[in-house]
Amino acid sequence: MKNKVRGLLSTFIIFFFCITVGLAQSLDFNHNKPYWSRLSFDFQDNFRDSLALWPERVMLQIANEHIDADEPLFFKAYLTTEKQPKRYSKSAVLNVELLDDNGxxxxxxxxxxVDGMVQGQLELPKNMKSGSYAVKAYTRWSQNYGPDFVAKEKIRIGDLTNGKEITNAVFKVSIMPEGGTLLNGHENRVIIKFPLDQNLKMVQRGRILDENKQEVAHVSFYSSGLGTAIFKPMKDSTYQLELEDGTLFPIPMAETEGYLLHVNNLDENNAKIRITASDNAPKSELRLIGTSGGITYFEKKLNFHNDKILDVELSKANFPHGVFTLKLVDNLGSELADRPIWIDGARLHIDIKPVGSGADTNQKTYKIKVTDHTNTPIKSQLAVSVNRHHLETEKSLDENSVEQSSLYTFSEILDESKVSTYRKKTFLKDLDLLSSANEFGTLSKEEDMTSDIKFSFQKGLEIMGHAFDLNNTLLRNTTIQVVASNDKDVWIGEVETDGQGLLKLDDIQIEGEATLISRTKGDDVKSRLVKIVPIPMMKQKKKVLMPYVAENPKQVEEGKPTVVSEPFYIDKSEKIIELGEVEVEGKSVERKKYTPSLYGINLPPNRIKYQDFEKPKSLLQLLAELPGVIVSGVETLNPKASVLGAVGPILWVVDGFPLSQEGTGTQMGTSSQSALVEIMTLVSDRDVERIELLKGPEASIFGSRASGGVFIIYTRKGNELEYIPRKEGQLTFEGYTTALDFNEYKESLSRRKGEKINLLYWNPQLETDENGEATITIPLPSDNSGIKIEASTISLDGKIGMASIIN
Incomplete structure (x- = not known):
């Protein structure tokens, strides 16, 4: 019997093994692809698998890149995942930031x-200075892959055309060689960058001089504060950059040995790379690698065949949208040259054409059609912006773009019609990346961004802080209920503090500014209401604020100003998080014995009469103790109160509610008088907390009905407790930014302002029909300036489409 059971068991195991092997062989992981071949699939290491399989990129379209300081900045953001890009995101929160030139x-x-997209606007801070700035958009998860996966676009605020000229000014300028190396005896491309806040009127032309003050190259500058030049440095020679006013800046010394890495990125489908080696540099066992966020997308072995120059063509179809780093490495993995490159990714075609005769001079209609590479119509959602376009501001830029890019185009120049659209945008984006290589921080071979999770997915808004009740007792290991509410929405959550009284609220889902009220179990109101104190201590490092959690809650000192950020999030890892600074004053709860005055009037102490809770006095006694008040008829059933020197009726107010009082005032020159029977019936002597007397100007807030004076009676709250400042248990919280409708915004502007703004039309949700078509009608500028139409889309399968025309 035992042998029979063993035999059946062995048969079952063999059968199960065969089925498992068959299924495994039927699965196609396509390990021959470079992306998959470099990944180590260890299913026990879920973190590494998650990072490898969920790269998240952000793409940003700015509707109005040039705005005044009082205008909102409209935008549309798309999120994609890789390796096969999809318009999708596991994140629920997009961070949008405004940065100055220093970051x-x-x-x-x-x-x-929502659905991998965000539409909204960035409200500018008050008193913004004119200049160039940057808008940055990212999710918490995308930070795991480094800055290449973050969207960053430049904008201009205010009028830059009237900038002051530089006159013997001392300011910073950066001069960087393309590929990181300046090589003797070869043509080198250098990028010149001025700080954005010093992008002044005079920085338009320059030249490179040798040690004999002879010009060896011309420098072309652009409105974005960037310039570029091509020159051939000679061994042991020094060179300087000279501006129009004669200001000189030294250029780094050239190397005698090394490699140049030049890229022509202007073609929509391919990037052309030229690698130049010095005479004595090794030319074998070299590799060209394309990476982003620690993921390798491209790798090619190089063979110079005894030549000094090697040309490589890189198909952009193999890359998703975003910023990548090209690296030249040797057989040991040492980096010899590196350079960032921007790639649009797989593209849809967006065609924008005017329709109709154009008889209406006030508006114009355009048809937009979206197709794929096979000319098949695509039903999609577009973001379309239309801005004023002044041709004179673009003319020099277009000419310089053709001139400079032709030096490394390998004898190919795009047709002139494309200079002002894709080519110009790519050219400026390329310059910006090269000038910001150090800011972006190209990854070295030791850095593998997919090796560990530093930032988790964010499913909602968050805040972190210490919890106290209104007795200032730190609430350790306590369950707290939190309600966030405003006029439109309510969110309720529950959280437990840790042993240090620290709580972290996450997944807060509310739009707009809200009030946070926190409660817990307690014997009285003060024990039940909870005061959340956001993490108050900060460490500043490299212009970035790092939250610091005090291990000892006593370190939170009372009465001292502290820097806090509200709201903010803290991940479990130790990383630097940029936070906005707000100065608040930390203070203990002010203990008050009585209800505060409802009207904020500072009365003399002798005109405020407090009840003695242990030995209560009658209402008549309290009134009689007020100066200038006479109580008559105490022994009768109809006592009265008079205010000496007052004229007109007396008003009674109980707990903020004015009472309808019968009776009239006395004649001129005599005291005002009021019967007390109704007041004595309404308010019990023991319920009185205090009585205040308002006279003359103080009583004017109640009008003519109180010309004879006002008696304000405050009653007790039914117990012996002191006044509880309930606002101490409240916190203002900034929720999701509410999207502003562009048409409503434009209608709210004055006629003069409406005619001045550059943004004429903005629709972040333009739907195409089954034929891939949609039409828009645009109001034409009254000043007869041109218009620039830009459109973008990302389909559900991650295909990107962008177009721009000038009309």
Whole structure:
């Protein structure tokens, strides 16, 4: 019997093994692809698998790149995942930030992600100075892959055309060689960058001089504060950059040995790469690698065949949308040259054409059609912006773009019609990346961004802080209920503090500014209401604020100003998080014995009479103790109160509610008088907390009905407790930014302002029909300036489409 059971068991095991092997062989992981071949699939390491399989990129379209300081900045953001890009995101929160030239955070907003998209606006801080700034959009998860996966676009605020000229000014300028190396005896491309806040009127032309003050190259500058030049440095020679006013800046010394890495990125389908080696540099066992966020998308072995120059063509179809780093490495993995490159990714075709005769001079209609590479119509959602376009501001830029890019185009130049659209945008984006290589921080071979999770997915808004009751007792290991509410929405959550009284609220889902009220179990109101104190201690490092959690809650000192950020999030890892600074004053709860005055009037102490709770006095006694008040008829059933020197009726107010009082005032020159029977019936002597007397100007807030004076009676709250400042248990919280409708915004503007703004039309949700078509009607500028139409889309399968025309 035992042998029979063993035999059946052995048969079952063999059968199960065969089925498992067959299923495994039927699965196609396509390990021959470079992306998959470099990944180590260890299913026990869920973190590494998650990072490898969920790269998340953000793409950003700015509707109005040039605005005044009092205008909102409209935008549309798309999120995609890789390796096969999809318009999808596991994140629920998009962070949108405004940065100055130094990377300092000026404003941060939170936007809710829906279907992998966000539409909204960035409200500028007050008193913004004219200049160039940057808008940054990212999710918490996308930070795991480094800055290449973050969207960053430049904008202009205010009028830059009237900038002051530089006159013997001392300011910072950066001069960087393309590929990181300046090589003797070869043509080198250098990028010149001025700080955005010093992008002044005079920075338009320059030249490179040798040590004999002879010009060896011309420098072309652009409105974005960037310039570029091509020159051939000679061994042991020094060179300087000279501006129009004669200001000189030294250029780094050239190397005698090394490699140049030049890229022509202007073609929509391919990037052309030229690698130049010095005479004595090794030319074998070299590799060209394309990476982003620690993921390798491209790798090619190089063979110079005894030549000094090697040309490589890179198909952009193999790359998703975003910023990548090209690296030249040797057989040991040492980096010899590196350069960032921006790639649009797989593209849909967006065609924008005018329709109709154009008889109406006030508006114009355009048809937009979206197709794929096979010319098949695509039903999609477009974001379309239309701005004023002044041709004179673009003319020099277009000419310089053709001139400079032709030096490394390998004898190919795009047709002139494309200069002002894709080519110009790519050219400026390329310059910006090269000038910001150090800011972006190209990854070295030791950095593998997919090796560990530093930032988790964010499913909602968050805040972190210490919890106290209104007795200032730290609430350790306590369950707390939190309600966030405003006029439109309510959110309720529950959280438990840790042993240090620290709580972290997450997944807060509310739009707009809300009030946070927190409660817990307790014997009285003070024990039940909870005061959340956001993490108050900060460490500043490299212009970035790092939250610091005090291990000892006693370190939170009372009465001292502290810096806090509200709202903010803290991940479990130790990382730097940029936060906005707000100065608040930390203070203990002010203990008050009585209900505060409802009217904020500072009365003399002798005109406020408090009840003695242990030995209560009658209402008549309290009134009689007020100066200038005479109580008559105490021994009768109809006592009266008079105010000496007052004229007109007396008003009675109980707990903020004025009472209808019968009777009239006395004649001129005599005291005002009021019967007390109804007041004595309404208010019990023991219920009186205090009585205040208002006379003359103080009583004017009640009008003519109180010309004879006002008696304000405050009653007790039914117990012996002191007044409880309930606002101490409230916290103002910034929820998701509410999207502003552009048409409603434009209608709210004055006629003069409406004619001045550059943004004429903005629709972030334009739907195409089954034929891939949609039409828009645009109001034409009254000043007869041109218009620039830009459109973008990302289909559900991650295909990107962008177009721009000038008309």
């Amino acid at each position: 300092t955070l000026l404003k941060r907003q939170f936007h809710k992600i």
